[in-house]
Amino acid sequence: MINKLTAKIQKTKAPIVVGLDPMLNYIPKHIQEKAFKEFGETLEGAAEAIWQFNKEIVDKTYDLIPAVKPQIAMYEQFGIPGIMAFKKTVDYCKSKDLVVIGDIKRGDIGSTSAAYATGHIGKVQIGANKIAPFDEDFVTLNPYMGADSITPFIDVCKEEKKGLFILVKTSNPSSGDFQDQMVGDRPVYELVGEKVAQWGETCMGDDYSYVGAVVGATYPEMGKTLRKIMPKAYILVPGYGAQGGQGKDLVHFFNEDGLGAIVNSSRGIIAAYKQEKYAKFGEENFADASRAAAEDMIADIAGALEAAK
Amino acid sequence: MINKLTAKIQKTKAPIVVGLDPMLNYIPKHIQEKAFKEFGETLEGAAEAIWQFNKEIVDKTYDLIPAVKPQIAMYEQFGIPGIMAFKKTVDYCKSKDLVVIGDIKRGDIGSTSAAYATGHIGKVQIGANKIAPFDEDFVTLNPYMGADSITPFIDVCKEEKKGLFILVKTSNPSSGDFQDQMVGDRPVYELVGEKVAQWGETCMGDDYSYVGAVVGATYPEMGKTLRKIMPKAYILVPGYGAQGGQGKDLVHFFNEDGLGAIVNSSRGIIAAYKQEKYAKFGEENFADASRAAAEDMIADIAGALEAAK
Numbered sequence: 001m002i003n004k005l006t007a008k009i010q011k012t013k014a015p016i017v018v019g020l021d022p023m024l025n026y027i028p029k030h031i032q033e034k035a036f037k038e039f040g041e042t043l044e045g046a047a048e049a050i051w052q053f054n055k056e057i058v059d060k061t062y063d064l065i066p067a068v069k070p071q072i073a074m075y076e077q078f079g080i081p082g083i084m085a086f087k088k089t090v091d092y093c094k095s096k097d098l099v100v101i102g103d104i105k106r107g108d109i110g111s112t113s114a115a116y117a118t119g120h121i122g123k124v125q126i127g128a129n130k131i132a133p134f135d136e137d138f139v140t141l142n143p144y145m146g147a148d149s150i151t152p153f154i155d156v157c158k159e160e161k162k163g164l165f166i167l168v169k170t171s172n173p174s175s176g177d178f179q180d181q182m183v184g185d186r187p188v189y190e191l192v193g194e195k196v197a198q199w200g201e202t203c204m205g206d207d208y209s210y211v212g213a214v215v216g217a218t219y220p221e222m223g224k225t226l227r228k229i230m231p232k233a234y235i236l237v238p239g240y241g242a243q244g245g246q247g248k249d250l251v252h253f254f255n256e257d258g259l260g261a262i263v264n265s266s267r268g269i270i271a272a273y274k275q276e277k278y279a280k281f282g283e284e285n286f287a288d289a290s291r292a293a294a295e296d297m298i299a300d301i302a303g304a305l306e307a308a309k
Numbered sequence: 310m311i312n313k314l315t316a317k318i319q320k321t322k323a324p325i326v327v328g329l330d331p332m333l334n335y336i337p338k339h340i341q342e343k344a345f346k347e348f349g350e351t352l353e354g355a356a357e358a359i360w361q362f363n364k365e366i367v368d369k370t371y372d373l374i375p376a377v378k379p380q381i382a383m384y385e386q387f388g389i390p391g392i393m394a395f396k397k398t399v400d401y402c403k404s405k406d407l408v409v410i411g412d413i414k415r416g417d418i419g420s421t422s423a424a425y426a427t428g429h430i431g432k433v434q435i436g437a438n439k440i441a442p443f444d445e446d447f448v449t450l451n452p453y454m455g456a457d458s459i460t461p462f463i464d465v466c467k468e469e470k471k472g473l474f475i476l477v478k479t480s481n482p483s484s485g486d487f488q489d490q491m492v493g494d495r496p497v498y499e500l501v502g503e504k505v506a507q508w509g510e511t512c513m514g515d516d517y518s519y520v521g522a523v524v525g526a527t528y529p530e531m532g533k534t535l536r537k538i539m540p541k542a543y544i545l546v547p548g549y550g551a552q553g554g555q556g557k558d559l560v561h562f563f564n565e566d567g568l569g570a571i572v573n574s575s576r577g578i579i580a581a582y583k584q585e586k587y588a589k590f591g592e593e594n595f596a597d598a599s600r601a602a603a604e605d606m607i608a609d610i611a612g613a614l615e616a617a618k
Contacts, residue, residue, distance in 0.1 A: 023420070024434075024435070032436075041436030041438045042435065042438070042440070043435070043440055043442060045435060045436075046433070071417075071424075073415070073417055073422070073425045073428070074421070076424065076425060076428040076442070076443075077424040077425070078428070078433060078435075078442060079396070079428065079440075079442030080389065080392055080393055080442075082428070082442070083389055084389055087388070087389060105416060105451075106382070107451060109479060109484075111332070112380055112383070115332075115380075115383050115385065115386040116386070119382070119388065124355070124386050124387060126333070126345075126351065126352070126355045126387075127341075128350055129351070131351070131352055133385070133386065133387060133388030134385075134388060142416060142453050142454075143453070143486075143487065144452070144476060145479050145481060145483070145488075146479075146481065146486030146487060146488070147486050148483040149483070167453060167454070170418060170454050171418065172419060172454060172458070173457055174454070174455030174456040174457040175454055176455065177455030177504065178452065178453060178497060178500065178501065179455070181490075181500060182492060182493075183491060183497075188490060188497065191487065191490060
């Protein structure tokens, strides 16, 4: 799957991922009203609204981009109907040949992590059948519980040719509370980065590993260091746009081959129609605004990479 | 909810929680066969089997125990039908007046953590309606992303009188990979424990805080230190039984009032019928074996606490 991701990034010339993190207040009124009319102001109604919203954005952007990243929290908040919308979104994006990164940030001990791995990127054995329950292509993971929380996922990756992005340095303001604590002369996130590199060596694709890392765009200096610590890890970079990161901050997340990083934008693309810059599209044409925002993001990053050459 | 948990522990004299973590291979053949006959060897069939298994264990133990802890990974591995069985289990346990600890170990940045908090212990606003999607009483959380991953949950706790258990020192063998790293002369888990104590001060019940901690039974010395760092935090203690912890290891997790800790056992109770000690019950009467194992666990811990007086 890392080979597919790399190939798709090269083909689209777009090292970006669209975060499908729908909040109800991002969703245009006409979509909400239609969904509520059919299902009421219920979990089912909200789930229908986010699914229709996602579908239109995917329809208007799938040819530009290599991958999407649905954030499962935004679906879990609508209970079981929400999770059904998550699964519908995963399946629909895969039908459009997009790589799907399930932003699930799971992490637990051995057999429990194995259950998450089976559920999200593997197949579960039920009697004589093997069934893929959620079937994302990649998932994000939290490493706080250590190696035995990660290795069950690596085992499934090897078997199913799927991939991981492990939280190393996150984009949020208080990511430093524990990640930046100094262990001797090095911060915790560097130790996690070293582990990611080690885990990654055990399951390599052609040029990059199946085991990638999450490093926030909001910390470009740390990105530079971590790029060196994990040369074969794809870095998933959140924090572009709404969280403050810009193209020029991102150049050191990439390797000299122009690969090795994929930059996420969620709000900045899916709710672009709410920005002054894209207001001309109007709420009805929200997905055209998303397309324009994706094009601008691709150009911003390409320009920054070109300027850094 | 922390007051309810404390009251129920005092009433049952049982500072224990039964981990409802059903694996298919724990589930007696007659239950699996019945479920597969009705739904096929499908996700729906597996979900029906785990639900029927849970229900019988709850029916046979609910009067002995204050709380249950369903591990959502074991349900997520069966996709959407699995999560429906999770929700049915939560609702059924609440109908039996059990305190339900959702073992979800979520953790993400601000608005995303807020979505998880809303989904699991809060209410989501949909049009004019406020709906509680999963409605557990407590959830477990992963602190790696720092304060802004936790505070949205604390806000919901205050509003809904629900509670949290934050991972401090987990029970698994490689929990030390990052949790034990020394920051100056102190390990990371102590820094996390201090934060838990601080967060806890902002939302106190009568004697204990709504913000508790997870500390593994497998590390009794660390439990002793953490007990002092977080005097007002309830400690959820996994790792008893199958993972190697025993009653005598647990005494320092408790405060002098005999409260402050709740010890989890999953396999040791729900799959007790597979142990030689409880084999006499037979597979058909697996839930009677679970009841006997719960009684033994309660006696083991009571004996250890008595001996330590």
